[in-house]
Amino acid sequence: GQQLNQSPQSMFIQEGEDVSMNCTSSSIFNTWLWYKQEPGEGPVLLIALYKAGELTSNGRLTAQFGITRKDSFLNISASIPSDVGIYFCAGQLRFHNTDKLIFGTGTRLQVFP
Amino acid sequence: DVKVTQSSRYLVKRTGEKVFLECVQDMDHENMFWYRQDPGLGLRLIYFSYDVKMKEKGDIPEGYSVSREKKERFSLILESASTNQTSMYLCASSGQPGYNEQFFGPGTRLTVL
Numbered sequence A: 001g002q003q004l005n006q007s008p009q010s011m012f013i014q015e016g017e018d019v020s021m022n023c024t025s026s027s028i029f030n031t032w033l034w035y036k037q038e039p040g041e042g043p044v045l046l047i048a049l050y051k052a053g054e055l056t057s058n059g060r061l062t063a064q065f066g067i068t069r070k071d072s073f074l075n076i077s078a079s080i081p082s083d084v085g086i087y088f089c090a091g092q093l094r095f096h097n098t099d100k101l102i103f104g105t106g107t108r109l110q111v112f113p
Numbered sequence B: 001d002v003k004v005t006q007s008s009r010y011l012v013k014r015t016g017e018k019v020f021l022e023c024v025q026d027m028d029h030e031n032m033f034w035y036r037q038d039p040g041l042g043l044r045l046i047y048f049s050y051d052v053k054m055k056e057k058g059d060i061p062e063g064y065s066v067s068r069e070k071k072e073r074f075s076l077i078l079e080s081a082s083t084n085q086t087s088m089y090l091c092a093s094s095g096q097p098g099y100n101e102q103f104f105g106p107g108t109r110l111t112v113l
Helices: none
Strands: A004-005 A010-014 A019-025 A032-038 A044-049 A054-056 A060-064 A071-076 A085-095 A098-103 A105-113 B004-006 B010-013 B021-026 B031-038 B042-049 B065-069 B074-077 B088-092 B107-112
Touching: A010 A019, A019 A085, A032 A060, A032 A071, A044 A054, A044 A060, A044 A071, A071 A085, A098 B031, A098 B042, B004 B088, B010 B021, B021 B031, B021 B088, B021 B107, B031 B074, B042 B065, B042 B074, B074 B088
Parallel strands: A010 A105, B010 B107
Antiparallel strands: A004 A019, A019 A071, A032 A044, A032 A085, A054 A060, A060 A071, A085 A098, A085 A105, B004 B021, B021 B074, B031 B042, B031 B088, B065 B074, B088 B107
8 A cells, every 4th residue: 555755763852952854755645734643642633734835834833745745844843842752744635535644654753851 | 522432442362353443433524444553654544434334445454344334433343363463553533525634543552462
């Protein structure tokens, strides 16, 4: 099955540092999504991107939808301990009447005080 | 508050057993999904359903089946569990297309001995 390439696989950073992660695909998507999964929980949507070139912010998070529609990145500024978790990108495909998501392999983020 | 619940957080089964994983959503969503999550592989779609009694194969359906008899409930069935089905299983639901957010349950960690 199709998968998205996400990097880096893991990051260990100090509190206050900025974080950047990205996702690439061989296929075009019309929507890119970024999810965060905290330990012991299911993923939760952080940001949705609907247009090529779009740059969207949600607090300290900024995400961009690549111009080619084959990539996206997520930046976290001034990281804090509660940013710890696994971050997943996802590209959306329409199938029948359903928005099916293809997920990236995930970036595990650890933040040290 | 939207909610997706899964019947068990942890499950231990023996090889060859029939295993049922249950998922219930209270949002009156049309679409429901089953994923498995493995380190380094992200979330991979097993099956999904866009209506009662309707089901579609995802990317890794082999060894699994599903049942959707009621709108709010989506069951994942392992007919004869094998050790390579040891994984975290996540259920999700979403509304009509255009509302892209999939809401996830907390996951079931299944160990097959």
